[in-house]
Amino acid sequence: MARPMQVSRYWRHFREKYRLIGGRCENGHVHFPKRPVCPVCGSKNIEEVELSGRGKVISWTIVRNPPSGFEYYKPFPLALVELEEGPVVLAQLTDVDPEEIDFGMEVEVVTRKLREFEEDGIILYGYKFRPPVK
Amino acid sequence: MRKAVIIGAGMTPVGEHWKLGLRDMAVEALLNAMEDAGVDKVDSLYVGNMLSGSFVEQENLGALIADWAGLGNIPAVKVEAACASGGAAVQEGVKAVLSGLEDTVAVVGVEKMMDAWPSDATRYLGYAADADWELFHGASFVALNALVMRYYMKTYGYTEEDLAYFAVNAHANGAKNPYAMFKRPIKVETVLKSPYVADPIKLFDASPICDGAASVIITTPEKAKELGVPKEKWVEVAGMGRAIDTINLANREDLLSLKAAKVAAERAYKMAGVEANDIDFFEVHDAFTIMAALSLEALGVAKKGEGAKLAREGQIAIDADYPIQTMGGLKSRGHPVGATGVYQTVEAVLQLRGEAPNQVPDAEVGLTQNIGGTGSNITVNVLRRV
Ligand SMILES: [Zn+2]
Numbered sequence: 001m002a003r004p005m006q007v008s009r010y011w012r013h014f015r016e017k018y019r020l021i022g023g024r025c026e027n028g029h030v031h032f033p034k035r036p037v038c039p040v041c042g043s044k045n046i047e048e049v050e051l052s053g054r055g056k057v058i059s060w061t062i063v064r065n066p067p068s069g070f071e072y073y074k075p076f077p078l079a080l081v082e083l084e085e086g087p088v089v090l091a092q093l094t095d096v097d098p099e100e101i102d103f104g105m106e107v108e109v110v111t112r113k114l115r116e117f118e119e120d121g122i123i124l125y126g127y128k129f130r131p132p133v134k
Numbered sequence: 135m136r137k138a139v140i141i142g143a144g145m146t147p148v149g150e151h152w153k154l155g156l157r158d159m160a161v162e163a164l165l166n167a168m169e170d171a172g173v174d175k176v177d178s179l180y181v182g183n184m185l186s187g188s189f190v191e192q193e194n195l196g197a198l199i200a201d202w203a204g205l206g207n208i209p210a211v212k213v214e215a216a217c218a219s220g221g222a223a224v225q226e227g228v229k230a231v232l233s234g235l236e237d238t239v240a241v242v243g244v245e246k247m248m249d250a251w252p253s254d255a256t257r258y259l260g261y262a263a264d265a266d267w268e269l270f271h272g273a274s275f276v277a278l279n280a281l282v283m284r285y286y287m288k289t290y291g292y293t294e295e296d297l298a299y300f301a302v303n304a305h306a307n308g309a310k311n312p313y314a315m316f317k318r319p320i321k322v323e324t325v326l327k328s329p330y331v332a333d334p335i336k337l338f339d340a341s342p343i344c345d346g347a348a349s350v351i352i353t354t355p356e357k358a359k360e361l362g363v364p365k366e367k368w369v370e371v372a373g374m375g376r377a378i379d380t381i382n383l384a385n386r387e388d389l390l391s392l393k394a395a396k397v398a399a400e401r402a403y404k405m406a407g408v409e410a411n412d413i414d415f416f417e418v419h420d421a422f423t424i425m426a427a428l429s430l431e432a433l434g435v436a437k438k439g440e441g442a443k444l445a446r447e448g449q450i451a452i453d454a455d456y457p458i459q460t461m462g463g464l465k466s467r468g469h470p471v472g473a474t475g476v477y478q479t480v481e482a483v484l485q486l487r488g489e490a491p492n493q494v495p496d497a498e499v500g501l502t503q504n505i506g507g508t509g510s511n512i513t514v515n516v517l518r519r520v
Contacts, residue, residue: 062332066256124270
């Protein structure tokens with residue numbers, strides 16, 4: 001496994017990775033992650049918007065043969081979550097029994113460890129989604 | 135406008151080539167193609183390859199392969215478009231010929247994947263996804279395709295069994311291809327009983343990790359005549375199209391529409407002056423059974439949501455209305471990623487020359503469709519018997 005020399009590349013995204021910062025163009029189109037050009041209308045007038053982190057599972061899988069670096073959690077559920085503001089986000093599901101996952105299941109965002117690079121390497125954190133704690 | 139014809143084709147068997155390096159395979163396929171065309175020099179070389187830097191720590195494939203094949207000081211570059219690198223390399227070769235800048239070009243697609251640990255191979259293939267927003271979260275390519283497959287099944291009411299027919303068809307055809315990795319027919323039960331890799335994708339829904347190289351020689355009809363290549367060997371690249379879609383699957387407007395394939399196909403059909411109905415066989419990119427279904431829909435062969443029905447109803451077999459994967463497809467022939475688009479081209483050439491071991495009767499027009507990423511970078515070529 002290649003050691004991650006590109007620490008700055010990961011850290012560049014740290015706000016988005018923790019707080020789901022998306023973009024909203026002048027015409028109200030919301031997207032995630034934030035882009036320089038609105039994918040719907042082409043506007044370059046984009047403001048940051050913090051998304052609520054609440055959404056529904058629209059599809060999911062159980063990753064049984066993960067890429068190297070993610071063996072620790074295997075098998076783990078990975079899902080497409082449609083946020084209440086509209087954008088779809090790919091993330092792991094956590095704190096859930098795989099048997100319970102279903103279409104339309106409500107989830108909320110949490111911050112979790114995603115990956116470790118060996119004993120003295122950096123640790124990557126980011127968002128995952130879980131069924132809401134009531 | 136100039137025309138481009140393929141006058142030579144060559145390949146190595148697809149499989150686990152522990153005794154061959156990337157350069158050995160590429161040079162073997164390339165020299166086979168040159169011998170088939172009866173040429174001993176070309177004006178340039180285009181190499182389709184996706185991940186040589188990661189898999190075998192070798193880049194600069196243009197120089198490596200042209201040098202070792204003894205092609206002299208010609209221009210030679212690698213073309214990368216993820217798993218569509220091979221199809222894109224063929225297109226770059228055709229463009230060079232059509233532009234008039236070059237007369238006779240060689241294209242070789244090569245990938246050496248077996249030298250890596252499986253989990254590293256999974257990681258490298260993930261480089262074609264969105265590194266920051268997909269791979270960062272532990273997504274593999276299988277997993278991304280699994281998300282699409284589950285959504286497809288839910289949306290249209292299909293079962294895992296419905297999609298398994300694509301694998302059965304591919305293996306039935308691959309069984310007759312001496313260059314295929316898997317030369318055994320399988321049953322629907324074989325697919326259904328195979329273990330999950332990323333649910334609902336099972337081992338037999340997915341194409342294998344493997345090694346291989348394929349090559350074609352492209353020139354103009356005038357030059358082909360001058361070179362003395364008999365006309366029965368000419369296959370015209372009549373149309374081509376290429377398009378991209380969002381690299382990140384989550385950003386897709388419609389998860390179940392291969393928009394890039396649709397746009398690429400429209401361009402290729404228009405350039406060739408044909409419609410989907412005119413095509414006699416389709417070499418589509420069945421890296422996963424779900425991608426075969428979505429491809430048939432994007433190419434205009436099946437209505438949206440009805441791709442899987444064609445397989446179940448037996449309409450994709452060699453002797454049926456819409457033969458696909460005539461030489462086994464990615465599933466049975468194998469999917470050495472950056473080489474796949476060139477293998478598809480070679481196989482289409484054999485069909486159109488009437489030399490295929492699994493011949494589609496009276497094939498005059500064939501289509502190859504090569505997908506990079508999770509549908510993010512797609513090439514479509516229409517080939518025609520001259
Ligand atoms: Zn907009």
